[in-house]
Amino acid sequence: MPRTRTPAVDGWFTGEGDGFRLLGTRCAACASVFFPREDAHCRNPGCAGGGLEEVPLSRRGRIWSYTDSRYRPPSPYVSDPELPWEPYALIAVELESERIVVLGQAVPGITAADLAVGMEVEAVTGVLSEDAETTWTTWHWRPTGVTA
Amino acid sequence: MTADVAVLGVGMHPWGKWGRSFVEYGAAAARAALADAGLQWRDIGSIVGADTVRGGYPGYVAGATFAKALGWQGARVTSVYAACASGAQAVAAARAQILAGLADVVLVVGADAAPKGFFRPAGGDRPDDPDWLRFRLLGATNPTYFGLYARRRMALFGDTPEDFALVKVKNAALGALNANARYRKRVTAEEVAASQVVADPLRLLDICATSDGGAALVLSSVEFAHRHGVARPVRIRAVSTVTPRYPSTVPDLPDIATDSAAAVEPPSESFRASIARAAYEEAGIGPDELSLAEVYDLSTALELQWYEDLGLCAEGEAAKLLREGATALGGRIPVNASGGLASFGEAVPAQAIAQVCELTWQLRDAAGDRQVAHARVGITANQGLFGHGSSVIAVR
Structure with a gap:
């Protein structure tokens, strides 16, 4: 039986393929953007607080910095202890119009050696983990020069 | 005051x-x-x-x-x-x-x-806990944040892994003189370079242990x-326990993203710099008057960041200050004369208190082999998960 694709976290991203976007919220009063989404109250201390509306974030941004995880992270990160640990790159990406830096894993196959500060990347759908019934989806950052 | x-x-x-x-x-x-x-x-x-x-x-x-x-x-x-x-x-x-x-x-x-x-989050299913989420969604351990900061310094200021290793060499040499330190062996730059990468570009000997x-x-x-x-x-002349100011534009543990600066211009100084400034203002003392500093070297690269945040040198000049020997014992402004976290490893609730112990021994002229000559004014600096500033200025 095929696994169900389910976001690993609710309401942080939407869509597949070219339609994939991170989702934040924006204050109707001061236009501050929040990711992860803020649904209760605007956190700008100079704002009386307006309605918070869901907004898709820019799909592309530039690398603020990057690193990798050479050792298996502890739970609740899910990995198969039976398999050798495969390091992944972790990227902090600055979105120009939102003026926000968002962390995310790089797409599989991209290593820290492939990256540079200032490089353009885009948010794409990715798989965080799989269990018997579910493929848990997440966002990954992919250098825009890479199509795989 | x-x-x-x-x-x-x-x-x-x-x-x-x-x-x-x-x-x-x-x-x-x-x-x-x-x-x-x-x-x-x-x-x-x-x-x-x-x-x-x-x-x-x-x-x-x-x-x-x-x-x-x-x-x-x-x-x-x-x-x-x-x-x-x-x-x-x-x-x-x-x-x-x-x-x-x-x-x-x-x-x-x-x-x-x-x-x-690794420090890890609380157990169970906690999707409303940012500390749980960063592990669940990103596997982002504390060292990965240190790696991001280190790589950023390399890109912005030209710091090198060799500079980072020099911090460890300096602190290990001081820790070797401290009976309370956990690691009391000198370390060479070659030993740092030969240790395993934990979070690129940082290696095991760039990152503090837990103790x-x-x-x-x-x-x-x-x-x-x-x-x-x-x-x-x-x-004790000043104690700074400030929080960040919105919008905070550096990814900070345990957050997955920064604040957005789309609507409000960010403050002119970083959170870490504001921690020190609050202490300086309360004490009526400036960085030029310091005899020594104890800073939170969770990683070697982070110690360099503190030099700039404390105003010991201009932004981007920390590696130069280190290479000149200014922050070693006998230098203009010794940093982590205790040996720092590099020699202690982190025992979280004790660490900021231990920093004040070291200032006290130094200001009493009772620090033995690691004594900073003519110590009169010392500062500690540290930052806690979730946005906790920490800095103490002590004088004698």
């Missing part, structure tokens, strides 16, 4: 992996601090404990636990939690009680027995110190 409080006594339980309870380390440090102050536990009107950390959050209650271990004597009790900054908050709470006249003499204690391996340890202070009013026969005590 805020009035001074006196540091009457300091004490530590050596750092290590001793495999015993944090209560034992804290009580040992407390007894050492009381003996150093020439006071009995029953002379203490108030005890402030820095809580242990478990899964990013408060673990074991500290204040009452230490009071019980030392023997109930009725003292006023306080427990605080601010992750890595807990010790500074304990000092701040004690100082506030002294300056408010609620207590003449206060015992401050922090100790922990760190769990093995067991305990530290304690006996603080009092300056009047009490004088009555007690201490004519020239070390004095």
Whole structure:
């Protein structure tokens, strides 16, 4: 039986393929953007607080910095202890119009050696983990020069 | 300007992996601090404990636990939690009680027995907990954040892994002189370069370990110190416990993203720089007047960041300051004369208190082989998970 694709976290991203976007919220009063989404109250201390509306974030941004995880992270990160640990790159990406830096894993196959500060990347759908019934989806950052 | 409080006594339980309870380390440090102050536990009107950390959050209650271990004597009790900054908050709470006249003499204690391996979040399913989410969604351990900061410095300022290694070499040489340090062996740049990469570009020897340890202070009013026969005590002149200002534009543990600066221009200085500035302003002291600094070198690269945030040099100049030897013992402004976290490993609630212990020994001219000549003014700096600033300025 095929696994169900389910976001690993609710309401942080939407869509597949070219339609994939991170989702934040924006204050109707001061236009501050929040990711992860803020649904209760605007956190700008100079704002009386307006309605918070869901907004898709820019799909592309530039690398603020990057690193990798050479050792298996502890739970609740899910990995198969039976398999050798495969390091992944972790990227902090600055979105120009939102003026926000968002962390995310790089797409599989991209290593820290492939990256540079200032490089353009885009948010794409990715798989965080799989269990018997579910493929848990997440966002990954992919250098825009890479199509795989 | 805020009035001074006196540091009457300091004490530590050596750092290590001793495999015993944090209560034992804290009580040992407390007894050492009381003996150093020439006071009995029953002379203490108030005890402030820095809580242990478990899964990013408060673990074991500290204040009452230490009071019980030392023997109930009725003292006023306080427990605080601010992750890595807990010790500074304990000092701040004690100082506030002294300056408010609620207590003449206060015992401050922090100790922990760190769990093995990476710090990890609390168990269970906690999608409303940012600390749980960063592990669940990104596997983002603390060292990955240190790696991001280090790589950013390399890109912006041209710092190199060799510069980072030099921090470890410096701190290990100082730790070798400190009987309370866990690691007492000198380390070479080659040994750093040969250690495993943990979070690119940082290697195992660039990143601080987690340790067991305990530290304690006996603080009092300056009047009490004088009555007690201490004519020239070390004095705490400032305690900074500030939070960031919106929008905070550097990814900070445990966050997955920064604030957005789309609607509000970011402050002109970073959070870490604001921690030091608040301390300088309260003390009426500037970076040029410092004799030494104890900073939170969670990684070697982060120590360099602190040089700039403390105003020891201009932005981007930290590696140059290090290479010139200015921050080594005998340099213009020795940093981490204790050996730093590189030599201690982090015993979270004890660490900011241990920083004040080191300032006190240095300002008393009692630091032995690692003594900073003519030490008159010292600063500590540290930052706790979730947005906790921590800086103490002490003078003599």
